[in-house]
Amino acid sequence: MKRRNLLKTITAATLASAVLAGGAYAQETITFGASAPKTGPLAGGAAVTHWPAIQLWVNDVNERGGIDVGGTKMLVEVIEYDDATNNENAIRNIQRLATVDEVDFLIAPYGTGINLATAPIIAQYGYPHLAVTAVTDGVDEFAERWPNTFWTLGTSRDTASNAVDVLAGLRDSGAIGNRVALVNVADAFGIELANAGKPALEEAGFEIVYETSYPPTTQDFAPIISAAAAADPDAFVAFSYPPDTFGLTAQATIANLDVGAFYTGVATAFPGYLGANGAAAQGVLGIGGVNINDPGMVDYIAHHEEVTGATPDYWANPVVYSTLQVMEQAITQVGSLDRQAVIDAIHNGTFDTVMGEWTFDGNIIRDYYTVGQWQDGKFVAVGATSPDLPVSEAVVKEGWE
């Protein structure tokens, strides 16, 4: 095979140059395989959340001299492939990483569908699979089916019910009234959240005065916003996805939608959201959130900007980084590259990550942030699944300027 030969040549050339340079340290490396979108519908999200976190982690680890494996420091090398947001490509990429590149470990793919499509193959090769960008209610079932999988970004149920809790908090303090407009994007994600959010709203005593869903390719949000405005809501909740999160906010700004709480879904936590909406972002609630007051997180964001040149999002990006920290610490604990031993270590261990201390409960992280809010140019966490996680007070949305 051509590729093999090419690799061999490169390896030989590298070795030769190392010898010529007189460097007596033939440093051993650990190879990680990464397959995620660089093109296709999910490429935009992956470019903010996924790839820079990997780049940063590799940079950090190698700057420290590598991962400590049984006393020797091993440098980290990542082999990257594009899955073009496509299942077939993703499966083939994983196969290639496992059997042609023979990587030591894998970094989980990006997106719910692709994480599930590749899970059986990753399990077959016995790699630990630390999924991040897969928010679904099936996590317990998946963890049982594939014991090598770990799920870190939570469930739709918690995400939606926490959003309702935040709204209920605002209502109970007298800041907003009882009327809610609820819209969602008609894809897997939006529907799961809406199905969890609607009963939660009703249970919390809210009155749903307007409700609709829209197809994922929707461009024009004027009808939705004006219909919602006509219903005179106190709060506007949209379980939305990146293009429409921006579209809905822009339209609400234009129409000067008069609500005391405005909630949008994925991408609200992106730095680009603040960039696109400026002052109008003030007070907007959204999915995600990190503990912005934690000095570790402040350092992480500054360090991320310094190394990658981009601001991380305030949701999944530091979680991706955390899963890589978990992998690194588990490998060091085990002291070898034995995958099954690493899986066991992740199962039973406690890990120090940028998201705080992590222990997996049945392969799942159950304490995490679910709701954030733009406050004075920062996206601060205002809702979490556990009272142990410190959150800020949510504020009422006052206008769009």
Add this chain to the structure above:
Amino acid sequence: MSLPTTREWQIAVGGLIVLIGVALVPFFGSGYVLSLTVNIAMYTVLCTAWAMFSGPTHYISLATAAFFGIGTYAVGLGLETLPFPVLVLVAGACAAALAAVVGIATLRLSGVYFVIFTLGLAELVKQVVTWWQTNFTTSVGLYVFTDFREQHILWMLLGLAALVFITSWAISRSKLGFAMRIIGNDETVAKHVGIDTARAKVLLFVISGAFIGMVGAILAPRFAYVEPPSAFNTMISFQVVIMALLGGTNRIWGPLVGVIPFTILMDQMTAYFPNHTPIVIGLAFLAIVYVLPHGVTGLMADLGKLRKRFKLVAANAGEGA
């Protein structure tokens, strides 16, 4: 229909040997080679089934994604209640039914109208499925958890490939195939000589759609998670057209010589130039249209003719001397 000739028997035996060889890949090849083989097998069946209709009629159908998605969904919805082999047949039947309805309504269209309609069809079905799941079920995704591994999917695809090739061959020798060739050359003439063109086209569209639906069904367990954007992925429709045209549609095995190089090329491109895949697809389209208007098989036929003429010229020159 007459009996197969000796040459056809030879081809059949050769094909069978190749098929068995490919079926042994899981025992010798690495996982990567195996999944590349699965992708090749998948596109082979899709392209051959596509060419079954679009080859002789010259109607470019972009409905592949619609039939494929229907098949995938048939498995996603029925996995709990029916055994898998039955589901593959159900998937074929559903896709055939869709092809029949669509065919009756649209095969009176021709040229670009038909192309646009079939492109819209995949989108229409996708939106209908989404709408239905949004309003009547609790989630848009479906889980397809089975014990099938890549090799099982490969073997099923190979079985289907054999079936597609045999069907294609049988049709090409039948009255239907003859009628299709006349329709492809001149539809007006076909009508005048008494061929029920609408019926012939619908029939072939249905058979072709059924096979594509079955591929979707076989592939469903590989994806584990079925949702409209991945099931009704329009890229499949386009890739099938490119690969089939690259190979050439005037031979039953024509699409095959397009599928193999194209799948491997795409694979190498995504590995080495992950940011340029759309450009490669565009360039491939241009290259096929400009350099290989009749595909690889067309080129081979042209070369054959050229060689004959060359021999003739050489012989004449010999006589003259």
